[in-house]
Amino acid sequence: MNHYETVFILNPVLSDEQIKEAVKKFEDYLLSKGAEMIWKEDWGLKKLAYAIQKKKSGFYHLFEYKVDGQVVAPFELEFRRDDSILRYLTVRLDKHAAAWAETRRKRIKEKKTK
C-alpha cells in the first residue's frame, strides 16, 4: 500500500453538481479498488498560470490516499477518458513528503477550527 497524492483540474464550465459527481466518481473508483482515502481538498475555482485547452481557470481538487501500486495506472486511465478533466498529476509520497502532508493537514485543520 503506497502513499499517493493526486491533484486534478476540472473544466470551469461545469456546473456544481457535475463537479461533485465527477469528484465522487473518482473517489468511488479508488474506494472500489481498496484504497484508503486520507484527505480530500477542494481549492475551488483558481486562475491557471497559462491557458489549458483555451480555458483560463479551473476547479482544483486534491486526493491523498493509500493504495496498491498496480491500481494507479488504470486510475489515471480514468482521468484520460474523462474529458471534463483538464489535467491531473499523481505523485508518490515518500516518508518526508508524507510527513509534510501530515503537518499541512494539521495546519489546515487548525485554521478551520479557529
Added chain:
Amino acid sequence: MAVSIEQQAKGGGKADIRYLTPLDIETKEVKKYCRFKRKGFKYIDYKDADFLLYLVNEQGKILPRRLTGTSLKFQRKVAQAIKRARHIALMPYVADMLK
C-alpha cells in the same frame, strides 16, 4: 611654467608619473549557504506556488545554484517541485514581470 621645464631638463624635477597601484579594496567574500539545509527542510512542496516564486526569476526560469547557493540535493528537489507546479498550471512556463 618655464621654470619647471628647466627644472625637468636638469632632471632635478620629481617625475610625477605615478603607476596605478592595484586598488586593494578588500571585498568581504560572503560565504553562500544552502537555506534549505540550514532551515532543516525535508521536502519541497510543489503545491505552494508562492514559496516557489522566490526560487524563480522574473521570466519564470529556475534560479541557478551559483546565485542561490543551494546544495545539489535540494536544487534537484526544487527543480522537480517547480516542474510539477508548472505541469498543474500553478506556475507559468514562461512569464514576464512575474514578481
